[in-house]
Amino acid sequence: MRPQFLTRTLCIVVLVAGCVLHAGESRSEPVSPLQVRVIRFEGLHSFSPAELKKVLVTREKKFGWFTKAPLEEKTLAEDIERLEKYLVSHGFYHARVHHEVQRVFRSEVRLLIRVEEGPPMTVSRMNLVVDGASSGPWHREVVSVLPLREGDRFTIPAYEDIEKRVLLHFSDWGFPKVRIDVRARLDKKSNTGVVSVDVTRGPVCFFGAVKIEGNEQVSDEVILREFTFHQGERFSAAKVQETQQRLFNLDLFQLVDFTVEKLDTNETVLPVRVLVKESKPQTIRVGAGYGTEDQFRGQAQWEIRNFLGDGRRLQVNMKASSLVQLAETKFVQPYFLYPRSTLTVEGGGLHEDQESYENRKFYLKPVLNYKWTDTLSTFIGHDLEANRLLDVKLDAPALSAADQEQEEYFVSSFLGGVVWEKVDNTLNPKKGWRVLPNLEVASAELGSNVEFVKFTLEGRGYVPVRDFGVLAAKLKWGGIRPMEGTPDIPIFKRFFAGGTDSVRGYPYQRLGPLDGDGNPIGGMTLVEGSLEWRFPVYKEFDGVLFFDFGNVYSSSFEILWDDLRYSAGCGIRYNTIVGPLRLDFGYALNPPEGDFFSPFQVHFSIGQAF
The missing domain is CATH 2.40.160.50 (membrane protein fhac: a member of the omp85/tpsb transporter family)
Incomplete structure (x- = not known):
């Protein structure tokens, strides 16, 4: 009886010790997380792999040997859901996405994503009504700027862009108070949709007086000469944007903001308020670099903006390298x-x-x-x-x-x-x-x-x-x-x-x-x-x-x-x-x-x- 008890006790001790040792080994050698070497797509006809990879949070190492691209189950599941939503938003309402993780080498895997696009939702008809008329001189021009046309695949981004495109088009022709109503009726059984755009142009508007605020050293004359429109002209949103960019290009302002006033009233003469914030009148820049030809190089620049007024600029430039040493003064008269x-x-x-x-x-x-x-x-x-x-x-x-x-x-x-x-x-x-x-x-x-x-x-x-x-x-x-x-x-x-x-x-x-x-x-x-x-x-x-x-x-x-x-x-x-x-x-x-x-x-x- 005693030898049998000792034998059982010894077996239990050996078993427990083995479990402890195995647990210790498991703790000392943790399993390396899986790394995504490459992401591949199958079944794509309307999208490029690069486009869909931008939707994913999961990344791939590809040729980056020293980078990490861990595979996380929760993130991958969310990525698949994001892909399906992306496909739906781009016209594939019956799309399905499946994935497979394939072992490549040790802890590295290939992520294979199979996409079943299904039939696309297409625009079967575009209904455009301008001022109550379904045809007229405006229709051809408006249709040419629409991001969706008959026969196109229906996508949410294009649908949401319709109102902006139509607004810009009519604003450029003097109708900034245009009202736009956009609707879509989609049939998932036939995979066709009808898009309706109802436009009410409103009154023709004109540029009113211009009020400039915020300028201290730069004169109104320097600002006004950059304007591409004048008081009394027919309103154009494109001219407002062009003028704003021209003022930025002067390099005299940190901020240029245009506000067209009285858009929410019955007035047709619209004043324009321009708010500017001037840049610092003087700037000193210092830089250094290295190149195989000129070796170490350095440069310094002192710039005076609006020098003596009228938007003039004066620069003093210094450069030095093993090839060239330069001291230069530069004067710019716009x-x-x-x-x-x-x-x-x-x-x-x-x-x-x-x-x-x-x-x-x-x-x-x-x-x-x-x-x-x-x-x-x-x-x-x-x-x-x-x-x-x-x-x-x-x-x-x-x-x-x-x-x-x-x-x-x-x-x-x-x-x-x-x-x-x-x-x-x-x-x-x-x-x-x-x-x-x-x-x-x-x-x-x-x-x-x-x-x-x-x-x-x-x-x-x-x-x-x-x-x-x-x-x-x-x-x-x-x-x-x-x-x-x-x-x-x-x-x-x-x-x-x-x-x-x-x-x-x-x-x-x-x-x-x-x-x-x-x-x-x-x-x-x-x-x-x-x-x-x-x-x-x-x-x-x-x-x-x-x-x-x-x-x-x-x-x-x-x-x-x-x-x-x-x-x-x-x-x-x-x-x-x-x-x-x-x-x-x-x-x-x-x-x-x-x-x-x-x-x-x-x-x-x-x-x-x-």
């Missing part, structure tokens, strides 16, 4: 001679320490800009330069008669050009184009002791590719022709290529003619081109694949296609409010003979290459 013209006068001193030369320049450059439209402007100007070529770092065979150290060159030239552009973002464009032709003519008749004609033409384009980023392209061509009396063009006026913003498989200014020591000589003709694919990677990070080509030629307006140099590479961008931080790796595909530089190049800077 409304010079004509409302659309602006006079800018720049003057100062510049010291350049480039790869092959060192030059000191004092200059004065008045430029008159005329803005024809929001996308097109032209300019003409006069550039006066007093240059002293302090040092030329070329070997004797490469030196020209114009490359003499301590030689002084006075350049007086006519400037002209066009800026034709339409981009969505000036710092990081994703859509649009730019065309930039520029002309410089230096002549003895203008007092110049160096005579030449210099012309450049550059085009840039940006095309969004749905969820795959942006395709960007650039093509630039330029040429210099010496005029009679100038056998050689000084080195500081020649073309150079290669580097961060040029052909990225080459070092800074090292693409083109080189001397025996590998120093750039510069040339009389320039060709550059680039093609980039900019694609999203993770949050604020973008990736880039690029192909560049170009060269610099010794003769004027000469292009030798067989001598073009090519490079390819990749890069990464980190988007900031002042533009993307850029890191590029370029490789020269057909470098010239010689061992002056590596075919591999690394470039770091701020801003896109173009």
Whole structure:
């Protein structure tokens, strides 16, 4: 009996100890939470995966190896519910969403979401009534601005946008007191809907007196000259918005608020109250940065707004890097001679320490800009330069008669050009184009002791590719022709290529003619081109694949296609409010003979290459 009792007791002890040890192991090795490597959709016909992923709270790691994307059951259930509501709001009232979690590797899973869209709800009929009439001169124009039309898929966002669109349309034609009644009758059995829009225009209204409040240093005259409407004109909401934007563009105000009064009365003459809050009259800005070409750089700016009144601006700019040191004063006079013209006068001193030369320049450059439209402007100007070529770092065979150290060159030239552009973002464009032709003519008749004609033409384009980023392209061509009396063009006026913003498989200014020591000589003709694919990677990070080509030629307006140099590479961008931080790796595909530089190049800077 005793041995049997001991045996049972021993078994119980071993069992309890095993449970304790197992529990301890479980506590010491917690189960790692599941991580979503990728989210995939099946069954989509009317939506893109990227569009539906924005609805989800659950995220995916994708290529982010160091990021976390935990899978939480409660959040996933709410995501499925959100997706179904989103599909309903976009016209799929019978949609169903199912999901499946598939193990990929260890704690990583693939989230598979199957969508059964079902038949869409379509608009079978649009009933538009304006002032009690179902047809008339207004109907065609109103139908053209409606976000929903017969045959379209019925969506809640478009339905809710009808009233806003109709209100803006009639407000632009002088009917800001228009009344709009929008109704929809949906049949889920037939999946058809009837949308009715009943419009009562109300009376024609006109702009009344303008009252300006809040301005202290900026005169009423400076504000009123930006107005695109006048008292007594037929009311237009578009003109109010345009005027507000023009006042913001003056950079004189922190706040610009327009209030159209008496909209809730029977009055047809509507006074306009403008409330502004002025910006600080003076601003000091200081910045610093680093680039692979100019190394550490710094800049400072002192700006005086509304300088001596009339909206004038005065800037004092200081910049310094290993390549350039600048001290400059800039004066801007808006409304010079004509409302659309602006006079800018720049003057100062510049010291350049480039790869092959060192030059000191004092200059004065008045430029008159005329803005024809929001996308097109032209300019003409006069550039006066007093240059002293302090040092030329070329070997004797490469030196020209114009490359003499301590030689002084006075350049007086006519400037002209066009800026034709339409981009969505000036710092990081994703859509649009730019065309930039520029002309410089230096002549003895203008007092110049160096005579030449210099012309450049550059085009840039940006095309969004749905969820795959942006395709960007650039093509630039330029040429210099010496005029009679100038056998050689000084080195500081020649073309150079290669580097961060040029052909990225080459070092800074090292693409083109080189001397025996590998120093750039510069040339009389320039060709550059680039093609980039900019694609999203993770949050604020973008990736880039690029192909560049170009060269610099010794003769004027000469292009030798067989001598073009090519490079390819990749890069990464980190988007900031002042533009993307850029890191590029370029490789020269057909470098010239010689061992002056590596075919591999690394470039770091701020801003896109173009």
